[in-house]
Every structure is written in C-alpha cells, then in structure tokens.
Amino acid sequence: MFVYDEDNIYSIGNFTNASELTVHLIDSDEYDGNRVVNFNNETANKIDQHGLYLRQYDLDGGGPRIEEWLYWGVSLGANGPPGNHDETRCDLAQIEWDHDRDAPDVANDRSGDAKEWNITHELGHGVSIPHHQPTDYSGDTDCAMRYVFDNWLLWMKSAGDNAAQWNAMPIGKDFCDAGDDCKAQIEVSD
Ligand SMILES: [Zn+2]
Numbered sequence: 001m002f003v004y005d006e007d008n009i010y011s012i013g014n015f016t017n018a019s020e021l022t023v024h025l026i027d028s029d030e031y032d033g034n035r036v037v038n039f040n041n042e043t044a045n046k047i048d049q050h051g052l053y054l055r056q057y058d059l060d061g062g063g064p065r066i067e068e069w070l071y072w073g074v075s076l077g078a079n080g081p082p083g084n085h086d087e088t089r090c091d092l093a094q095i096e097w098d099h100d101r102d103a104p105d106v107a108n109d110r111s112g113d114a115k116e117w118n119i120t121h122e123l124g125h126g127v128s129i130p131h132h133q134p135t136d137y138s139g140d141t142d143c144a145m146r147y148v149f150d151n152w153l154l155w156m157k158s159a160g161d162n163a164a165q166w167n168a169m170p171i172g173k174d175f176c177d178a179g180d181d182c183k184a185q186i187e188v189s190d
C-alpha cells in the first residue's frame with residue numbers, strides 16, 4: 001500500500017497499526033497523474049498499484065473558523081480501492097480549534113487522539129472501508145470507522161458541558177474484526 005503524504009501527517013495517524021498493512025510512503029514524483037505508482041527497474045506489473053494522496057487541508061475554506069463546521073476530514077472520490085479514490089483531506093487545525101473552543105480546560109487533551117482517529121478513518125475509506133451500519137455512530141467504539149460523536153450537531157449547539165462531552169467521547173483507533181468487520185473489507189489492489 002502506497003501513500004503520498006504531502007504534509008508529513010501520516011505518522012500521526014496510527015493507520016499502520018489499525019490496518020496491519022505494509023505501508024510505503026512515496027514522493028510526489030513516484031506516482032503519475034493518475035496516482036499509478038512507478039516501479040523503477042521493474043517491468044510487467046500484473047496490475048497497476050495506485051497510491052493514496054494524503055494532505056492537511058483547511059476544510060472550511062480558509063476563512064475564519066465557523067461554529068457550525070462539522071467535518072474533520074473528507075475522502076474525495078469513491079471509497080477504495082486506492083485506484084477509485086482521489087484524495088484524503090484531514091483538517092488537523094480544525095481539531096485543535098474545536099478542542100480549544102470546547103474543552104480548553106480539560107486536563108486530558110484529547111486532540112491528539114482525535115487526530116489519530118481522523119487520519120486512520122479517512123485512510124480507511126481509501127482502502128474501501130465504509131461506515132458502520134445501521135448508523136455511522138454504531139458498532140465497536142474501538143474502531144476508527146465509527147464516528148466519534150453520538151450526536152455532534154446537537155452537542156455543538158447545546159449549552160451543555162462541552163468539556164465533559166469531549167472528555168467522554170470514545171475515540172477508536174483500530175479497525176474492528178467482528179460485527180461490521182472493517183478489517184475484512186480492506187482492499188489495496190485495483
Ligand atoms: Zn467517513
């Protein structure tokens with residue numbers, strides 16, 4: 001599995017541990033415009049191998065952060081395999097912003113956990129893992145494909161104890177291997 005890690009954020013993400021894949025980080029010139037990885041000195045690849053394009057990205061458009069913004073990451077294109085997937089955008093700055101706004105006094109700073117979750121989750125889409133069923137919020141709380149907030153929109157708009165909610169949310173960093181069985185759905189080859 002190949003990842004072009006434009007902004008050097010892959011190591012934050014815990015994806016290697018969760019997926020148990022062998023992940024090779026590549027430079028931008030090691031794949032082509034279609035993200036087909038170039039294997040120098042090799043011929044007759046049976047199939048093309050595509051790389052995933054991972055980057056830090058300001059998802060709310062570069063202006064001032066807004067209260068209603070809901071996304072920490074997006075996957076562009078279809079879920080994997082990587083040949084169908086266009087781009088993996090993670091907004092680590094948004095996570096820090098949410099943390100500073102909602103939980104500045106929480107001794108247990110969970111923004112690092114949230115970043116690990118975010119990158120692992122979005123790269124999971126890149127290797128074909130869908131969200132849990134029957135809802136995005138159901139299933140194994142240790143799994144990164146489960147959404148972290150039970151009802152984030154309500155939470156953000158409430159006058160409740162945001163710090164306590166932030167502190168209590170389950171942040172999965174693994175891929176589950178029962179139930180939704182995210183691990184079994186991983187596809188790396190086209
Ligand atoms: Zn998702």
Ligand SMILES: [Zn+2]
Binds near residue numbers: 143144175180183
């Ligand atoms: Zn799962």
